[in-house]
Amino acid sequence: MPIRLRLVGLATSMLAALAGLSGCGGASTASDANAGAETVSAPRASAPAPVPTLADIGNRLFNEASVSASGKLACAACHVESRGHADAEGSFLPLGGVEGRHQGLRSTPSVRYLDQAGSFGFDAQGRARGGLFWDGRADTRQQQARGPLFNGDEMANVDVAALATRLRALPYAGDLRAAAGLPAAATDDQLVDAAVNALARFQADDVRFHAFTSKFDAVQDGRTTFTDQEQRGLAAFNDPQRGNCASCHDSRPAPGIGRALFTNFSYHALGVPRNRSQATADPAFFDLGLCGPQRNDLAGRNDLCGMFRTPSLRNVALTAPYFHNASFATLEDVVAFYATRDLDPGRWYPTVNGQVQLYDDLPAGLRTNVQRGAPFRRAGQAAAISPQDAADIVAFLRTLTDGFNTPAGAQ
Numbered sequence: 001m002p003i004r005l006r007l008v009g010l011a012t013s014m015l016a017a018l019a020g021l022s023g024c025g026g027a028s029t030a031s032d033a034n035a036g037a038e039t040v041s042a043p044r045a046s047a048p049a050p051v052p053t054l055a056d057i058g059n060r061l062f063n064e065a066s067v068s069a070s071g072k073l074a075c076a077a078c079h080v081e082s083r084g085h086a087d088a089e090g091s092f093l094p095l096g097g098v099e100g101r102h103q104g105l106r107s108t109p110s111v112r113y114l115d116q117a118g119s120f121g122f123d124a125q126g127r128a129r130g131g132l133f134w135d136g137r138a139d140t141r142q143q144q145a146r147g148p149l150f151n152g153d154e155m156a157n158v159d160v161a162a163l164a165t166r167l168r169a170l171p172y173a174g175d176l177r178a179a180a181g182l183p184a185a186a187t188d189d190q191l192v193d194a195a196v197n198a199l200a201r202f203q204a205d206d207v208r209f210h211a212f213t214s215k216f217d218a219v220q221d222g223r224t225t226f227t228d229q230e231q232r233g234l235a236a237f238n239d240p241q242r243g244n245c246a247s248c249h250d251s252r253p254a255p256g257i258g259r260a261l262f263t264n265f266s267y268h269a270l271g272v273p274r275n276r277s278q279a280t281a282d283p284a285f286f287d288l289g290l291c292g293p294q295r296n297d298l299a300g301r302n303d304l305c306g307m308f309r310t311p312s313l314r315n316v317a318l319t320a321p322y323f324h325n326a327s328f329a330t331l332e333d334v335v336a337f338y339a340t341r342d343l344d345p346g347r348w349y350p351t352v353n354g355q356v357q358l359y360d361d362l363p364a365g366l367r368t369n370v371q372r373g374a375p376f377r378r379a380g381q382a383a384a385i386s387p388q389d390a391a392d393i394v395a396f397l398r399t400l401t402d403g404f405n406t407p408a409g410a411q
């Protein structure tokens with residue numbers, strides 16, 4: 001599956017390059033590239049060199065390691081296409097920084113299916129919604145891209161001037177300025193703005209970031225059917241008395257796009273176990289999501305501590321490790337955690353002096369923020385998710401991977 005995805009991507013970019021993207025609006029989407037492909041057979045020798053669009057430049061920048069301080073780290077190194085644009089296979093928490101050895105705090109999320117995230121805010125009931133990053137601290141992709149570019153744990157540019165110097169040294173610096181309508185004497189700020197705009201445009205335009213080509217989509221379109229187990233898994237996923245997963249990971253079509261996103265961009269504290277890593281070596285340090293320390297505007301809101309944004313589950317079979325702190329390696333364990341967090345806590349949390357350390361990635365005073373209700377059950381109750389439900393749900397989650405094709409002739 002990952003190999004096929006990579007080939008699709010390659011074919012798309014080759015077609016786009018061949019077609020020169022002229023006369024088709026220039027957006028680097030697969031459909032435009034295919035539409036342009038008909039003209040490929042008779043290229044005119046005198047055709048002017050194609051002018052790359054901002055999205056084309058964004059594509060190059062996304063794969064450009066030389067804009068990082070180590071010279072080794074592109075966006076694409078952490079957001080790997082064959083892994084659903086999330087962490088590279090086998091990676092734990094991402095390594096970045098000037099030397100490329102500093103371990104970050106959080107798992108790398110997929111950068112697909114974010115178009116509907118919207119900006120961060122509170123709804124009429126006072127519930128947090130939307131925004132980019134696990135804690136919603138960026139409202140737009142432009143603002144978001146500045147995060148990794150200047151984050152000392154990631155691409156580690158010390159300031160705008162340092163990044164502008166790296167941008168000027170690119171072989172396609174002239175194309176970047178042309179696509180952004182900038183003069184040769186563009187300032188540091190203008191160049192950096194152009195680069196983050198290009199990255200945003202690429203992610204907004206390129207079909208790979210919102211392909212909707214999973215088996216789930218094919219079933220929705222009536223082109224194929226689920227296996228019995230997948231069908232049972234979807235039922236358990238939706239059932240408010242069992243998985244209740246869809247109450248946060250929405251499985252109904254989102255308004256306006258007619259496709260399910262498997263998130264409503266809401267925030268919850270699930271009480272996932274602490275990941276003992278370099279980043280959390282200090283026992284007094286806690287990553288509390290909405291209330292900090294990566295964002296500080298909600299620092300006084302103790303009721304929001306421990307809450308992280310619900311991720312989309314599209315391509316989740318490709319995007320291990322799981323949860324904001326990468327504390328789980330498999331989908332089986334994630335679903336078992338939902339089923340037995342409070343029924344068999346010794347399986348998930350360490351025991352010290354005979355005492356299970358419940359919700360050990362939250363300071364003691366904030367553990368009351370932890371989410372209750374299905375699928376979570378109180379100690380002593382029966383599990384909402386049976387072992388059979390859990391296996392079925394995992395089978396269903398595996399239908400959310402992009403790149404599913406119905407067998408030939410089954411259209």
Ligand code: HEC
Nearest residue numbers: 074075078094095096106107108109111132133134148154
């Ligand atoms: C060292 C690994 C690394 C690199 C390099 C990196 N990212 Fe990320 N990316 C992450 C991590 C980790 C997060 C989550 C951080 C957080 O939530 O605080 C993230 C989050 C994001 C998000 C938000 C996803 C969401 O679900 O809200 C987007 C979009 C994104 N990155 C795009 C980019 C772009 C564009 C670049 C290049 C300019 C880039 N990333 C470079 C690791 C990386």
Ligand code: HEC
Nearest residue numbers: 243244245248268270308309310311322323324334338375
């Ligand atoms: C109350 C809302 C809510 C419910 C119900 C819920 N989730 Fe989640 N889910 C979240 C949030 C929030 C996160 C991120 C939490 C974190 O990282 O701290 C998450 C994370 C996940 C992840 C990890 C994804 C990743 O990219 O790291 C998976 C897989 C998942 N949920 C599957 C499920 C399944 C399956 C169910 C039903 C059994 C379910 N969830 C029920 C809110 C919910």
